[in-house]
Amino acid sequence: MGNIRIVTDSTADIPVDVREKYGITMISLKVLFGEETYRDAVDLTPEEFYARLKTSPVMPTTSQPSPADFVEVYEALLKEDPTGPIISLHLASVLSGTFQSATIAKSMIEVEGADIHVIDSCSASYGHGMQVLLAAQMAEAGASVEEILAAIENRQKNYEVYFLVDTLDYLQKGGRIGKAAAMIGSLLNIKPILSLEPNGAVTSVEKARGSKKAMAKIVEMLKQKLGDEPVALIVAGTDDEAIRNELEARVTAELNVKEVHHTTVGTVIGTHTGPGTSAVFLYKV
Incomplete structure (x- = not known):
């Protein structure tokens, strides 16, 4: 063999x-802006993608x-x-x-x-x-x-994941939530906390008023699940380093983190979650 x-x-x-x-x-x-097609992680960097996502009149799609x-x-x-x-x-x-x-x-x-x-x-x-x-x-x-x-x-x-989404707009545009829910969420500054079901489906597990309360809630949920178990932490971000860095600091301050790694939420996932998204992935070591 x-x-x-x-x-x-x-x-x-x-x-x-x-x-x-x-x-x-x-x-x-692939990520498509109208008639333009880009290969994820080859033709279009995440930095270019998130800058364009904020200004594009056309909602990107993926294939x-x-x-x-x-x-x-x-x-x-x-x-x-x-x-x-x-x-x-x-x-x-x-x-x-x-x-x-x-x-x-x-x-x-x-x-x-x-x-x-x-x-x-x-x-x-x-x-x-x-x-x-x-x-x-x-x-x-x-x-x-x-x-x-x-x-x-x-x-x-045996791993934990939470996504902190900055805006509900992209979830609404992608059909994940209704327009009314997105509008109310934006008016009230509600930050949804997403996770994944065992089969990988996206699910909303909590909501909080503002990013700081949302991050505190993520840490609280992780502590309930992991306690003082030694864990590895992977922090993924988009274009907002301040949110990502604060989320990392809060998790490492409260949990028994033995190693930290970083990555970027790519263009395909980012199409559906939008700019300003941060995520944490943890598993026991």
């Missing part, structure tokens, strides 16, 4: 240097990779090493058809003995990315496919 290869998509929001360090192959989703996009990647990897297993880990299937495209592509591969495992991360952004990174680190350390798949399943069940 050859080396295990890890494939993911751009919504994992894994920093480029980390992807390159572990040899992770990435397939991009998944096609099965043909995955076939091209799988066949290239199999050409390099026909015996090497491929673990292909993707954005929650309840949020995107990316997982389905990868699954269809797997059925189209005609290389004899090809060993491809397509996994639904049941998550988004770095909730997805942390699973990919775990798989890549274990593969580099010589773990088996079975060990990696078991570790991914365990991580899916």
Whole structure:
């Protein structure tokens, strides 16, 4: 058996240097501003995207990779090493058809003995990315496919995530909430706190008046769930470093954080949450 290869998509929001360090192959989703199409994390940086998002008269949309996009990647990897297993880990299937495209592509591969495992991360952004990174680190350390798949399943069940959204406008434009709720929320300065259900669906868990109260609520919920357990913290932000930094400071002050990592909420997830979004992902270490 050859080396295990890890494939993911751009919504994992894994920093480029980390992807390159572990040899992770990435397939991009696309962001569309009207007739203009950009490959997420390739043609359009998050900085460019959030600046444009604030001023664009056109609400961006997103689209998944096609099965043909995955076939091209799988066949290239199999050409390099026909015996090497491929673990292909993707954005929650309840949020995107990316997982389905990868699954269809797997059925189209005609290389004899090809060993491809397509996994639904049941998550988004770095909730997805942390699973990919775990798989890549274990593969580099010589773990088996079975060990990696078991570790991914365990991580899916044992992490915490909260998104702090600055405005309800993008959730409303994307059909997540009604127009009246968005208008009232904006008038009252209500900051929704979002999380992910076990299958990856976005859910609103709390609301607070203003960012500081929302951050305090996030810390309170994390303390209730994690207590004094040692944890790793990943902080993801968009274009508002002050909010992200304050959220990180509050979490590290109140929880037993042993390591901190940073990433950026990419263009695809950002299309639906908007600028000013910050997120924290935690798992026990």
